[in-house]
Amino acid sequence: MKPSWTLLELIREASAYLAKKGVSSPRLDTELLMACVLGCSRVELYLRFDQPLTKEELDRFRELLRRRARREPLAYILGAKEFWSLSLRVNPSVLIPRPETETLVEVALEELKEAVRKESLPISALELGTGSGAIVIALARELGASVSWWATDISREALEVARWNARELGVQGWIRFLEGDMWEALEPGQGRFRLVISNPPYVPTALIQQLEPEIRCYEPALALDGGHDGLALIRRIIEQAPCRLVPGGMLVMEVGEAQSELLDEILGKDSRWGKWGWRQDLGGRSRALWAVTREV
């Protein structure tokens, strides 16, 4: 890369370099890295295509490009990821929120909106394994203090990120963040929830090594590893949720692509669940489970 090169020349060269390194969206990533270096939007880059960079800008761009070429996720390099139209801070202690997880938010939102409208009792909702806080923050932004929000994670570092995001997005006063192993994070005497939501780790341990380098080398194993069949945490959630939900309360959970049939079987054998079903994600896969406990 020559210092005299224009922005457009740099972007072309850098995208070809990232493509050679196996990055799946090289041009987009290059432009986002360049926009980060120049402190402008991607669209504004187009107005500056014929300009060169200063030496400092070029050095900084080279450094970010090298990181991306090593397959570090773009979101960790930029320190942010958009979810539910919110900009969330992310770092390697949290999973990068995925667009398909927005399906969980949609299902939960429909259920909670209806509950807020119809039910007279106070309503509370819990997220297990909140990571960056993406899910609970998106919900709290939509429904505010009409619901009491709880969110847990076993990772203290992840909770720090979630608290930071909640503060930045103006919902910190509404969410109680608790540290601990699944349900054990809850305080003794904690009441039952109207809704429990979770995107737990669900990748079978042996498959982690087959994932893209962005995931297997950089995202926290704690957020991915679901044990030998991927269902270790999912089973714990399904097993205990009926004791933590009010009668008629809903569990909303993301699961792996190949896990829905087995979960239909597990739920079918547990008489505490009244009904359940699946919401397709953006790619048409059954990834969001909803299950309602029996009314007594």
Ligand SMILES: C[S@@+](CC[C@H](N)C(=O)[O-])C[C@H]1O[C@@H](n2cnc3c(N)ncnc32)[C@H](O)[C@@H]1O
């Ligand atoms: C797949 S990530 C989901 C993060 C976030 N909710 C999202 O959807 O982007 C799973 C999260 O569960 C947390 N976790 C893993 N094991 C846990 C456990 N035993 N108890 C509580 N949280 C756990 C991880 O630290 C991680 O933040």
